[in-house]
Amino acid sequence: MNAACSVSPLGLRERKKLRTRRAIRDAAYRLFAEQGFDATTVDRIAAAANVSTSTFFRYFPTKEELVLSEDPPARSLSEELAARPADEPPLTALRNALHAGVERARSDPGALRRARQRMELIASVPSIRDRLHEAMAGPGRAALARALATRTGRAPDSLETNVLVGAVLGAFREALLHWAGTEPDTDVTDLFDRTVDALARDLTT
């Protein structure tokens, strides 16, 4: 009892839920790789994960969200951004935050490879790709807006700040989709640097 409790602060119930969530995700990604996203029914995923179809929808609101809900970049990005000195201009802070984020991701060696595979899936399924812009922001969008607003002196909910958030998300959506079409060992840092450079150099009056 005590031994089990000290190992994990979560009760059996919570641990089971995490296991189920993971089982569904793993089964889904395996089947997507084998037969493609559209050809894989939710019933089939649920069966492969040994749960009922009802349970699938209790864990994921839609089949697309199973792919999109994982790791919305805006959350971690806004945290890294908030950690940068306040006097860095927006694009410099963004570049440094991205470097820090990639660096942190390298601590888990499989993380980049999994992210890359996920992006390949997203890029190859139109219905998911279309919703990537919104999904990238996710619930972390407000935090991203605040992080950018502190560097521009605008209000976090102003048109100007929202425009900035939209532009940054739109830019990195392209960067990520581009990544999915490159050699698997392409360095993400280079890609992000080129993206920030493009925003800084080519978006001029």
Added chain:
Amino acid sequence: MNAACSVSPLGLRERKKLRTRRAIRDAAYRLFAEQGFDATTVDRIAAAANVSTSTFFRYFPTKEELVLSEDPPARSLSEELAARPADEPPLTALRNALHAGVERARSDPGALRRARQRMELIASVPSIRDRLHEAMAGPGRAALARALATRTGRAPDSLETNVLVGAVLGAFREALLHWAGTEPDTDVTDLFDRTVDALARDLTT
């Protein structure tokens, strides 16, 4: 025969198709306004337009596309952009192209009002709003990329150009969504100017 042909270069068949397309769209918008997007079934729209459900899907691939396929801004924007002098920097050309586009839209007095109502619908339905980014580009995306690429010296299919396209679309997606939440008589030109200003002033290194 000759009379009819001189009035319209389209045969009876083509004219009927246009009328049907318009009938479906009008019926749909009317029903959406009355009962909302989600509560309006495709069967109901088809019945109101006096066509079968099959015919609905022959004219529009999905219910969402009925709203999104109308007037993708990237097409007209890329045309106005191509008409600007080649030595204007990207954001200046973009601003002037937007002015020209809005000016042209004013020739049809109902156009802006309809566009505004359409944006209110898009902004209020999450499943449509999520897909707005892709829909804004539409088939005119390639032309927009070319128009921007000529001003930056980049290749039209380069990462840098795609990043620029994504940023511009992301920025104006926010502008349009903001527009949908403002007073109905808000001037679009001001909105677009503020958007371009935000890109120029706040997106700095």
Added chain:
DNA sequence: CCGGATCTGGGAGTCACTATCATTTGAGAG
């Protein structure tokens, strides 16, 4: 006016997703 292409309506079917209810299972109190 006729032969072929095209458009339409109808019906059957798939699949994502929702709502509901009975059953099971982990959590916590005694």
Added chain:
DNA sequence: CTCTCAAATGATAGTGACTCCCAGATCCGG
């Protein structure tokens, strides 16, 4: 250990978007 309650699960039925297919109607060119 047991009892109770809340939460998780599974099964079922249903809705609605969308596809496929076929038979009949409509338009078009010769």
